[in-house]
Amino acid sequence: MRARLHNSIWGVVAWIAGIIFVFPVIWMVLTSFKQENVAATNPPSWFFAPTLAQYTQVFDRNITPFLLNSLMASIFSTILVVLLATPAAYALSLRPVAKWSDSLFFFISTKMMPAVAAFLPVYLLVKHLGMLDNIWTMVILYTSMNLPLAVWMMRSFLLEVPREVLEAGEVDGAGLLTSIRKIILPIVSPGLAATALICFIFAWNEFFLAVNLTATNSGTSPIFLVGFISSEGAFLARLCAAATIVSLPVLIAGWVAQNKLVRGLSMGAVK
Amino acid sequence: MTVTVARPDERTQPPVRPAKGGAKDRWVRRAPLLPALIFAIVVTQVPFLYTIYLSTTSWNALRPGDKPFVWFDNYVTVLSDSRLRSALFNTVVLTAGAVIFSLILGLVFALLLDRKFLGRGIVRTMLITPFLVMPIAAALLWKHALFNPTYGLINGVFGGSTDWVSSYPKAAVITTLVWQWTPFMMLILLAGLQSQSHEVLEAAKVDGANAWQIFRRMTIPHLRQYLELGALLGSIYLVNTFDAIFSITQGGPGTATTNLPYEIYLTMFRKFEYGEASAAGVIVVILTIIVATFALRVISSLFKMEENR
Numbered sequence: 001m002r003a004r005l006h007n008s009i010w011g012v013v014a015w016i017a018g019i020i021f022v023f024p025v026i027w028m029v030l031t032s033f034k035q036e037n038v039a040a041t042n043p044p045s046w047f048f049a050p051t052l053a054q055y056t057q058v059f060d061r062n063i064t065p066f067l068l069n070s071l072m073a074s075i076f077s078t079i080l081v082v083l084l085a086t087p088a089a090y091a092l093s094l095r096p097v098a099k100w101s102d103s104l105f106f107f108i109s110t111k112m113m114p115a116v117a118a119f120l121p122v123y124l125l126v127k128h129l130g131m132l133d134n135i136w137t138m139v140i141l142y143t144s145m146n147l148p149l150a151v152w153m154m155r156s157f158l159l160e161v162p163r164e165v166l167e168a169g170e171v172d173g174a175g176l177l178t179s180i181r182k183i184i185l186p187i188v189s190p191g192l193a194a195t196a197l198i199c200f201i202f203a204w205n206e207f208f209l210a211v212n213l214t215a216t217n218s219g220t221s222p223i224f225l226v227g228f229i230s231s232e233g234a235f236l237a238r239l240c241a242a243a244t245i246v247s248l249p250v251l252i253a254g255w256v257a258q259n260k261l262v263r264g265l266s267m268g269a270v271k
Numbered sequence: 272m273t274v275t276v277a278r279p280d281e282r283t284q285p286p287v288r289p290a291k292g293g294a295k296d297r298w299v300r301r302a303p304l305l306p307a308l309i310f311a312i313v314v315t316q317v318p319f320l321y322t323i324y325l326s327t328t329s330w331n332a333l334r335p336g337d338k339p340f341v342w343f344d345n346y347v348t349v350l351s352d353s354r355l356r357s358a359l360f361n362t363v364v365l366t367a368g369a370v371i372f373s374l375i376l377g378l379v380f381a382l383l384l385d386r387k388f389l390g391r392g393i394v395r396t397m398l399i400t401p402f403l404v405m406p407i408a409a410a411l412l413w414k415h416a417l418f419n420p421t422y423g424l425i426n427g428v429f430g431g432s433t434d435w436v437s438s439y440p441k442a443a444v445i446t447t448l449v450w451q452w453t454p455f456m457m458l459i460l461l462a463g464l465q466s467q468s469h470e471v472l473e474a475a476k477v478d479g480a481n482a483w484q485i486f487r488r489m490t491i492p493h494l495r496q497y498l499e500l501g502a503l504l505g506s507i508y509l510v511n512t513f514d515a516i517f518s519i520t521q522g523g524p525g526t527a528t529t530n531l532p533y534e535i536y537l538t539m540f541r542k543f544e545y546g547e548a549s550a551a552g553v554i555v556v557i558l559t560i561i562v563a564t565f566a567l568r569v570i571s572s573l574f575k576m577e578e579n580r
Contacts, residue, residue, distance in 0.1 A: 017380065113315065208513045
């Protein structure tokens, strides 16, 4: 009885902490349904007549192409990452190459290198090729950005394939393709989905490369928000509407996949 | 949630050992790895080699003409420039501040979530949410909707008219980063807490250990590798912080929040000093390698210690 009371007190504390912590997001969504003059009041207005005016405004200002660009860059880079990383992870786990750990650490070391350090040559090359403001440039760069993460993650999932089952399959004369289709894929497909989801999230949210390499044609969703950086207050509600729209895909993806999130973010180190 | 920490040594040896096959077998094994390996080398390493070359030329993009080879002049310029040193200092303060505070807050949240209570799943979802907000959207949200002196939520609720961003620029940036990264730390530490063996904890309780003793003597040592992992991964991501600086402070006031990525960005796209920007980039990579080697060594020594127990 005492233990239960104890637990419910801590439960209340956890609820309060959670609500305070998430409150800026709630505030963002609330503000996005206000009129500008209601949004910028002091003290803050808690009760107001909700309006969709800001969302209409944001779509009138053409956020759609930005969203589509983000969608393209994120989806195509994710497909490319999975296609490159899965065989690589296989060669680093189930049928390993001789110096598999060197390769593994090479991949992670590219993740440690700050993007700005190698950015100038990339920028110069992209400019030279006339590929500035081109969505395929972003696809390539996001692929390389997410590749280490995906290799590490896929490797950690492939290591879960039981060796006995694989060997039994080989004894029964199953070829490589059969064992991939019948044994490996069913076991790792949730992992594959989680990997893809995390790569999608990082590509969707990426800002540094996008702000320096894209402009009017291939600007991604974060770029749509750049215009709000110096807008002193006049457009707070509109900013909140735009921020809500661009964050929504990742919010949904993250909520759905929250059980897999920790494994992906720790590159497969924590299961 | 199953929990194990993978180790970069013997413990994660693949189930199948590399066979000593012939040349053909080696290439068959290598083939699936090559596309990814070549892609990574071409897109990340080749540009970096070119950065090293550029760092030895005097090249300002606004000045036409040739790009003379100047040996280490750019490095001398960059290293003797107080801007880089202050950017380095700011990077350390911002990264360390964000990592330490998000670890502490993440630990508190993880401890709260490690108990059973009504609606635990909902609270967990709420606590994860800030991590999922697009970073630049989060930065702008804090800048305009929370920190603003006249209509920001913080002054609106607590009164006063403090201009948070101008008065406490570093703290403002760190607060935003901590808010976004606490969920990340929380998830890693929660996985650590849930991997504690219940029997051992029960046994300690039976032996008369109180809650604080159990936390201090058993939970914290058990969590140590998770804390290290969170700190390492958090630092890798946070040292690159660009969005928050770009949108909240633009590196200011003065150079109070200009970190290395932002300083290199300014050298590249505001001053067009390509040679100097490259030299600064190379210096950053060398520093990263030193820090990362050190961090990885700490972690693998921890793993070894665990194993010898």
